[in-house]
Amino acid sequence: MKDIKDNLSDSFLISEFLNGDDEAFSSIVDKYQRKIYYLTLRFLKNEEAAQEVTQETFIKLYQNLKAFKGKSNLYTYIYRIAINNCKNYYHKELKSNPISIYDIGQLELASSNSPFKILKTKEDITRVSKIIDKLPHKQKTTFMLRIFEDLSFKEIANVMGFSINSALVNYHIAIKKIIKEWRK
Amino acid sequence: MECKFNKIELIKYAELKRRDSFAFAQDDNAIIIDKEKKNIIEQHLKSCPFCQKFIEAYQSLLVDLKNVKLKEKDEDFWAVMKASVLEKLSEKEMESTLLSRIKLWVASQKNNFVKILVTSSLVFFLISFYLSIQYKPNGNNLPFTHLSDSDIDMMLIYNGKYIESQNLGTDKTEQPDESPDLISPVSTDEKDSIISPEDEFYLELLNAKEIIASL
Numbered sequence: 001m002k003d004i005k006d007n008l009s010d011s012f013l014i015s016e017f018l019n020g021d022d023e024a025f026s027s028i029v030d031k032y033q034r035k036i037y038y039l040t041l042r043f044l045k046n047e048e049a050a051q052e053v054t055q056e057t058f059i060k061l062y063q064n065l066k067a068f069k070g071k072s073n074l075y076t077y078i079y080r081i082a083i084n085n086c087k088n089y090y091h092k093e094l095k096s097n098p099i100s101i102y103d104i105g106q107l108e109l110a111s112s113n114s115p116f117k118i119l120k121t122k123e124d125i126t127r128v129s130k131i132i133d134k135l136p137h138k139q140k141t142t143f144m145l146r147i148f149e150d151l152s153f154k155e156i157a158n159v160m161g162f163s164i165n166s167a168l169v170n171y172h173i174a175i176k177k178i179i180k181e182w183r184k
Numbered sequence: 185m186e187c188k189f190n191k192i193e194l195i196k197y198a199e200l201k202r203r204d205s206f207a208f209a210q211d212d213n214a215i216i217i218d219k220e221k222k223n224i225i226e227q228h229l230k231s232c233p234f235c236q237k238f239i240e241a242y243q244s245l246l247v248d249l250k251n252v253k254l255k256e257k258d259e260d261f262w263a264v265m266k267a268s269v270l271e272k273l274s275e276k277e278m279e280s281t282l283l284s285r286i287k288l289w290v291a292s293q294k295n296n297f298v299k300i301l302v303t304s305s306l307v308f309f310l311i312s313f314y315l316s317i318q319y320k321p322n323g324n325n326l327p328f329t330h331l332s333d334s335d336i337d338m339m340l341i342y343n344g345k346y347i348e349s350q351n352l353g354t355d356k357t358e359q360p361d362e363s364p365d366l367i368s369p370v371s372t373d374e375k376d377s378i379i380s381p382e383d384e385f386y387l388e389l390l391n392a393k394e395i396i397a398s399l
Contacts, residue, residue, distance in 0.1 A: 025273075029266050037265070040253055051265065058269045059276060124251050128245070147249055172192045179241050 011073040029058050030054035042184050043086040053089050057082040076158040083141055098124060131181040142167055187234040197225045198239050
């Protein structure tokens with residue numbers, strides 16, 4: 001979650017950038033490149049693709065930042081660009097040549113205190129990842145933004161460009177499908 | 185048989201629990217449910233094993249998924265990433281600057297282009313007009329059809345006859361069609377083998393003068 005301080009900082013960086021300070025944009029890249037890279041990596045499951053899409057995201061941000069009206073938060077704006085880029089990249093490059101689900105080498109299983117642990121092995125993770133990947137784009141994105149990026153439904157609605165209720169419903173359908181598939 | 189209880193409400197309830205446990209999504213009003221509904225859900229969960237399992241599976245899945253971490257990259261990776269973003273940006277900036285300069289130049293030259301176009305059209309029209317007056321299409325004024333005296337002499341020397349049709353528009357005196365006297369005294373074989381082209385020319389000119397004088 002972003003606190004008020006972070007948002008102020010974003011608006012400060014944007015105003016500095018609009019005043020012609022290129023260092024401000026460099027700071028924006030510094031601040032968000034990790035989040036965007038991991039988000040795109042989770043979507044595309046390919047390091048090279050994730051790097052390319054992350055770079056493309058910041059280039060698009062640079063080109064469009066002058067038109068940014070500040071109606072939404074900067075990070076939801078960046079997420080939106082990143083997700084659109086992922087979608088385009090997937091349809092252009094990966095759809096015909098799909099990459100195997102989560103390269104095992106990229107994952108680390110942290111210890112869990114969950115009383116009903118479901119994902120016990122890396123194979124379990126691979127299996128659940130396959131289920132998530134089969135979800136339609138809206139459900140998959142809503143689920144991933146909620147789980148991995150900890151965005152509120154309002155923020156998800158901002159990123160995806162639909163209502164809060166749609167975000168809730170998409171999330172609910174995604175959860176239902178994942179659990180149903182997992183139990184098979 | 186699956187329970188028909190509203191699963192969205194169940195998920196909201198689970199998300200509220202998660203928020204309270206992990207202090208996350210504090211501004212998420214979408215998952216707030218009133219006390220009355222909360223009590224109904226809790227009562228239902230006590231009596232319905234299906235919904236209970238659903239909630240348990242949901243919570244476990246979330247916790248497990250959140251524990252799946254992608255491998256952290258070192259600082260060099262981020263430094264290279266940032267540098268390549270900035271490099272690409274400067275490349276794009278240069279491209280767009282070049283493009284905008286070309287556009288500006290074209291825009292600034294717009295008036296000059298119009299002037300050049302008008303002037304060249306005018307010049308072309310004037311030249312066409314001059315040519316149409318100067319050279320009429322009946323063929324009499326085509327410069328390359330007028331044969332000089334020396335041309336006729338040369339024609340006599342080489343062809344042995346003067347062809348009227350080649351002297352378009354001239355009033356030159358007619359020459360005999362064919363005469364054995366007009367044939368060059370030097371044979372072709374000799375010309376090719378012994379005499380140089382300059383000598384051959386003077387020789388033939390001499391012969392021609394002699395022939396004309398004897399006529």
